[in-house]
Amino acid sequence: MNKALLLIVVLVGTVVTIGLFRILFKRGISFITGIFFVILSVLVVVMLRVNILANEVADRFLGLSLIILAGIVMAYIYDQVVGKTFREMTQKINSLSEGNLDITIEDKYKKLKSEAGEITRSLDDMVQSLTKSVELVQMVSRGELYFDIDQLNEKSQLDSALKEMVLKLREMSTNIKLAAEQVGVGSRELSTTAQTIAQGANEQASAAEEVASAMEEMQASNQQNTDNAIQTDQIARGVATDIQEVNTSIAETSTAMKDISEKIVLINEIAEKTDILAINAAIEAARAGESGKGFAVVAAEVRDLAEHSQKAAEEIESVTKVSMQKVEKSKDLLDKVYPEVIKTSTLVNEISAASKEQSNGIKEVNSGIQQLSAVVQQNSASSEQMAASSEELSSQSDQLNESISFFKVSEDDRAEYSEGEIEKQIMKLNDLLASKRKTKKKKTSSVKKINQPTARGATLDKGVDIKMDDEDFEQY
Template sequence: MIATSSFGILGLSQLLSGNRDVVQSDNLRTDLVKREAEHLGWAAKLSDYIFDEHVHQLTIQLNPRQCTFGKWYYGDGRKNAELRFPEIKQPLADIEAAHLSLHESAQHIKAVYKKTDPTMVKRFLNIEVAHLNWGSKVQQAILQKSEKLDIQTDHTKCGLGQLLYSSDRKHIKTEFPEINKFLTSMEKPHKALHDSAKKINNSLQANNFQQATVIYDTQTSQALLEVRKNLHLGVALANEYENGMLKAIQLYDDETRPALKGVQKLLSETTKLVSEEAINIQNNMEVDSEESQTTLILVTLFALLLGGIFSFTITRSILGQLGGEPADLMGIAKSIAGGDLSRSLAIRKGDTSSLNVSISEMVSNLKRIVGEVRSGADNLASASNEVSATAQTISQGAIEQATGVEMTTSAVEQLNASVTQNSDNANITETIAVQSNHDAVSGGEAVVKTVSAMKNIASKIRQIEDIAYKTNLLSLNAAIEAASAGENGKSFAVVAAEVRKLAESSRITAEEINELATSSVDIAEHAGELITVVIPEISKTSELIQEISAASAEQASGIAQIANSMGQLDTATQQNAAASEELAATAEELSGQAGQLQDSVAFFKLD
């Protein structure tokens, strides 16, 4: 059988190799035909670029190494093809020169080709003739002293103006950018030419023929000369475009067409060689197939004879290795597969290494292992149930503890808020007490200053009393002197009496003020004494309030630390509760798995 298979595989390999060669040849022929078609399309695009007025850009690959055939020719494709088909090496080598010439011709055409309008030269010449006639009419009108010019003075409506300012200009701008550039340079002198004609026409209408002559000589003739000069440049450029197109056509006929024919011819020869090789491969495949078929039949017959002999020998050897009937072994194997380990096999005397003995030992070992696993599963199920119950109890206690810690934490937070508020109030009271102490000290100082000022007032009032007394004496003396003067001193005596009355009134008022000042001094001194007594008490009160504020701050800090600790305790308690719940869930899962293990072990029947 092995020999038969070997010969079959060998024949099949030869057929597959032949088929692979045929496929490769077909692929190569297809590639070569595609390359030939691509070059025809390449040449068609080049032809359209030259002859089709609607094609404005050359879109073909000019680099011979970057076109599709070039990439294949200079890459691994050509190397692989020559290795498989050596006979195509020479024609492929000959293609290179023709292929390079083909792409070089396109490069030459692109360098010299300029798309043109055949009517452009004639149009420029007609425009020049028309402007010469236009200038001649202006000159004749001046010489004949005409009343006005009979010409077109609008620079946009003459023949050149219609070219410069019409839709034709857009076409020229797109198709012939170099001609459009020189047309742009012509716009200014052309407009100046027609503007000078307007000035000449105004001079003629004013009968100022001398001025018209000067305008013509200095402006019109110069502008006309500039326009004609630009028209000559346009004619030369249009001729250059036309010559470039003729050169491109000549290059296409002299270089592109012959190179394309050479590439097509060599590609066709290469394709023909590949086709011939494919036919040879197919013929060889047919011969090899017939030979392989005959050999395979002979080898198969011989293999059948040897197979019968080997089958008889192998059967006897296998029965000896089994140690029993195959049906008995298959029956106990089915019993083991069904979980029944209670069956046993009869072992031949002296048999120690047969399959029958090995199966018997395996059954004994399986009985022992399954028994141990069943016992362990029962113990595991019991333990997992106890763990599950304990975990449930711990979880319930942890949840209750977490609830109590949360309530305690809430109470501590409320106490912390109250202590913090008391501390803030103590701080405010401390500030008020310090300010009150300061105000009391300032009040005591003010009272002392008030007593001193009142004493000074009393002293001044006594001086006023003394002055009033002396004024009274002086007025009395003056009255006596006035009485001794007789009639002449009456008026003076009246004044002296009035002065005495005022002095007496001042003295009485000063005595009253002195009594009030003396009484005020006594009151102020008593108030000062009271304030002096109160100030130490206020200072002591301020100190006590400061101590209360400090103590409140320390209490607030302590309560905050307690609240923080309670928060941490609450977190830990919550984590313990969660861990307890996870432990309970794990215990339940373990109990379930133990039950599954018991069910699995129950599959085996030991007795």
């Protein structure tokens, strides 16, 4: 009777204890562990109070064996219910820690009502979330930015960072596309303008060379005019000196002619007196008769000579008067010519001075034209270089546009890219970034230096360092 009552009390206590565990632990791991310990405790109590065999030692040995067997059975059941689940989850977690998301969790583990089931379901949700995020990251790596970012979990730091990165990439790719198009249009316009400027500069250089050649010819002609003016001035001065000498000679001639005229008057008077004396001698010879015939002949000859002398003196006097008139006229003409010659000499001297000044001005103009020609040629070279640089800039903008077209912000921009094409686009973008960095360094080292076309095809062994803040990232 006592043993039966004891069994009933043990069973009731076991049921009450299991009920309390059920309320407290809600069929968790602690609930299962508690049940195992309660059952073991009940078995121990029962085996201590019940005698199955007649021998007490045999009863204790049998009870101990049953307890050990029950413990082994309960440990096996515990391992199958809890341990196997945790080992499976541990294996999945280790695989996940190595970056392998190809994990499949069996439904039997996810349907468990215990903490192991909750852990399994949470691990499965985490794997699904990571897999979805990785798929989105892979889409970003292929340049596919058109997926709906609202499906991302804002509570997840990874999804928040991915969402912010996608928004940044969309904005950056759109801005770069617009900037590349604007740069392309501007560079093409700049190239056209530079070519027009270069063509105009070449025409200006040709015109400047023609003007310089004409100015050199003008300078040579002006120099010849200057030399001729100097020679003319010298000749005019010589003529003026000769005129003065001739004028002096004419004055002396006029004086001499006056003296001759006076002498002729005297000779004429002498001839008249000689004629009168000859007449008187002829009269006296006639009175003398035969003795005066010879004297009469002489007197007649003297009279003829006197008449001839008088006649010659009159002719000389007449010629002298005419000559004096011509000399006076010549003197008057020379008096009029001399001031004109002096004036001509002065004008020629002024022309020579003006020619010299003009020659100096032509030299200065020629020098300025040569400098202008040099500047025009330099501008032409700069324009050609600017045209080449703008063409290179246009090429780089096309390359940038081609590279940035890898990112597609809408499904209309979607294109199929193979892995090789994706790597090719990434290499192009890296090359372009490297080229921009080199160009930036050159501009920093020398502001006034003209940028040469950047080299294409530069490879970066270590890729692009993306450890940068938002401002640096937006620059690219």
